[in-house]
Amino acid sequence: KETAAEVKPEAVEAGKETATEVKPEPAKADKETAKEVKQRAVKAVSKKVKPGAAKAVKIEEPKEAYATPRKSVVFIGSECYPFVKTGGLGDVMYSLPKALVKQNCDVKVIIPRYKCIPEEYQKKMVYKGSFNMDLCADGRSFYVGIMEYVWDGVVYDFIDNEEFFSSGNPYISLVDDIPKYCFFAKAALAALNYLDWVPDIIHCHDWQAALTPVFLRTMFEKTKLSGAKTILTIHNLRFQGIYDIPKIRYWSGLPDYVFNKDALKEGQRDANMLKGGLTYCNIITTVSHTYAGEIQTPYYGEKLDAHLRYHSGKLRGIVNGIDYDIWNTKTDSRLYVNYDNSDVLDKKKENKRSLQEELGLAQDDHKFVIGLISRLTNQKGLDLVNSIMSQIMDEHTQVVVLGTGDSEYENSFRYYENAYKGNVCSNIMYDETRAHRIYAGADAFLVPSQFEPCGLTQLIAMHYGTVPIVRETGGLKDTVEPYNMYSNTGNGFTFDRYEAGLLLDAINRAKTLYFTGREYWDKMVQRDMEKNLSWDNSAKQYKDLYLELG
Template sequence: MNVWFAASEAAPLVKTGGLADVVGALPKSLLKRGVDVTVVLPKYGEIPASYTEDAVTLETFHVSLGWRSQYCGLQEITVDGVRFLLIDNEYYFNRGSLYGYGDEAERFAFYCFAFMEALGRSERLPDIIHCHDWQTGLIPFLLRTRYAYNPALHRIRTVFTIHNLMYQGVFSQDLLKDLLSAGDDLFGEEGLEFYGAGSCMKAALRYADKLTTVSPTYALEIQTGEYGERLDGVLRQRSEDLRGIVNGIDTDIYDPMNDSHLKVPYRNSLAKKRQNKTVLQEELGLSLDENVPLIGIVSRLVGQKGFDLIGEALPGLMEESLQIAVLGAGDPGFEAMLRDAVQRYPGRIAVWFGFNEGLARRIYAASDMFLMPSRFEPCGLSQLISLRYRTVPIVRETGGLRDTVEAYNEITGEGDGFSFGPASAHDLLYTVRRALSFYGNPEAWKQIVLNGAKKDCGWDASSKQYHLLYRELATG
């Protein structure tokens, strides 16, 4: 089985979010199942030279993009046993960051065309192309339209994974027609047309052979008007080809016993875990007390993540004996809310704006609870990382949070976290207070933590499902 991944980022080379973690970890798990995986990635300037200094240039060629003819270099490296092909074009990819430019449509249309050209030049064609998010959404479309003339490509099947339906790659039809050299016939209701514009996400939803999301619950949610981001009709039409496969995490990387970012390694010892709490309290300027419950948050500061609920609940939370440590960046309004909270509650709330991998690990390790009150969450990795670090998640019951966190049942003793349904500050506050009541019972709390320790947060089960999906497509 030969599979090519198409993605805009992949750990450890370059990362802005959970997409990179998935594209970095899933191929390694598939390799253990005998799947030959190649990850095709833009060669960003942000990729550390230590990964690219030994890159081998396989070919150079030009890519036609509308009226443009752009240089492309195809380079090969191997990282952690996984083969990477890097699409080299400094104009498009050697910039200060991965995303956020005015020519995003052109940059990733170039990537998709370059991917197809690299495919045609490969000595061994893949059985499956696995595309991730809107930046790669044009690949299934190009395979079945612009490159349909090549009979060697006809047997290739495509899988498209939706990591977050909110981000769809929507651009004007005139721009996409120019970049794709396409006419009106490809922009009807059954094509790329999206409320007068064109959607790269919709291109994949229409043309990929199979669709996946990153949790079973999210696969159901996006077929409704509430979560479907105006694509729910298309997704309902393709419901037979849509399935949810929950993400995992790389348990070798996320391991509190072997994490270089932590001062005190631990496995199941809550005493050693609490030593990391006092280290973090000192680092962030929180009051030093290993017994006070610490709630951690590592997140983008955006409405999707429920920060409006946190803001409403904050006065009630501060009536309790607890501390909060936040790492993230995003909406200026939420950042201002958190700055104000730090001033009003000195020594009890600490916020670090931006992202810092080492600090994120220390928050996971030091916290007793991890708060994720998301309004929607395709999968989420933070709750899985928190379980790995013996930190109890408090989540809203949506998407992958519902699929991966089992609410604690004090009668049966089962469950590894706490959850609430309605997206309300009242329910958030009630659930945190409930968690605090069990934190005050050392035996009950130890049981909750040990329940979470038994959960398999790795990729083995999920990669098995992807492998079965690939085989189903390749043999069908």
């Protein structure tokens, strides 16, 4: 391992501008409107056209005529697919920047260079420089390396430090993770300073990057980054980065005045990194409109509800999307049979039969197959499923489960597979190919979560023509419109209160329509596939938010 003392190339103090000044493109060019781009293109072509030959020349529209001004945005977070991913944050950090490029944004993503990042990506990284950065309250400094990889129009910068990121897993324990992400939050800003890349927007994600707005408004307030606006997105409020004040004060080196009850202080002796970020950022977003309201209540607020109510004026909710390059029934190579909306009713039957065969279930077109892909935890509503499983199972129903989690639920589903042989398959693992096949082969998809900030599984299920059965919470409520038998509208079946009986009722309503009103069920399948669930809508809302910040 390299220590700070051993590695001191191009020593640069965090927060100071580098000696080499890189002159950026004139700001005026970045702010051009679509109309100005078009006028410039027409003018350029007309100069080359001889008099009398105008009719013979076709003036083409410029390829990238954007409707809104260009914005430079940096995403700072702890994970990003395909380099490292443990949950939905990794998907967002990959898909949203790609979608923002199409919205006339210049996007950079900064994540740690973990040792667990696959070698195929490690070897493509390019060294961009390094420096030593003061971090701790006692002046202790650490090496910061910057490795870069460009892909799909997005620049990925990896913060390199063997001491913090040599573990095989991005998250170990709070005692290890607190110093790691104090370092990362500051190093990300110092790297931007070093690279002389000054963004309009610094978009931070979850507690691991939450100290970035705090550093920006304190230790970096006299640097060229100080004009940037900050957004902090909450993906799951349950995780906040809480530890005792002395430890976080030491590892961050932040001034004493930020450790007050309105910023980082939590209770009598703890500091809360997420809370500090919420105080110092310009805008707070979360991943659905309903969840933005829920987290301001004691039930969902994870002890930050009062703080969020105080900052409600800068709180917004924007639903996530799914990446159509990955989730596309027409091109998905993992499926048994590809399909689209024109032939979904026939091809889904083929996928269903093949899934039943692969999983050792009774092959029967008339069975109602329910899919469940989830972490097996209380949050996901599996205690409700446990209490009604015997009532769900009948001669017409099959259940397919995929996921890992608490041993209580892993063992329960193993028991159900044995008790209902040929009609229940419990895959206590995670397999990407099998997940795709369950989305395509199941008739209905179960998401009975206790709380769900956004949820991606119900979006994928609908896009694959699988009808969701969900609880009305968070993003589930925002994305699944309950079926209305009178107007024949809606995208799925829902229940409101967190009660097993209401979940059973929703499943039975779905079964009833499937078996007795198949024509209406099929129309719902096609409606779900037609629904635009891509990142396009979400990216446009984020771009509007960036423009709102100026």
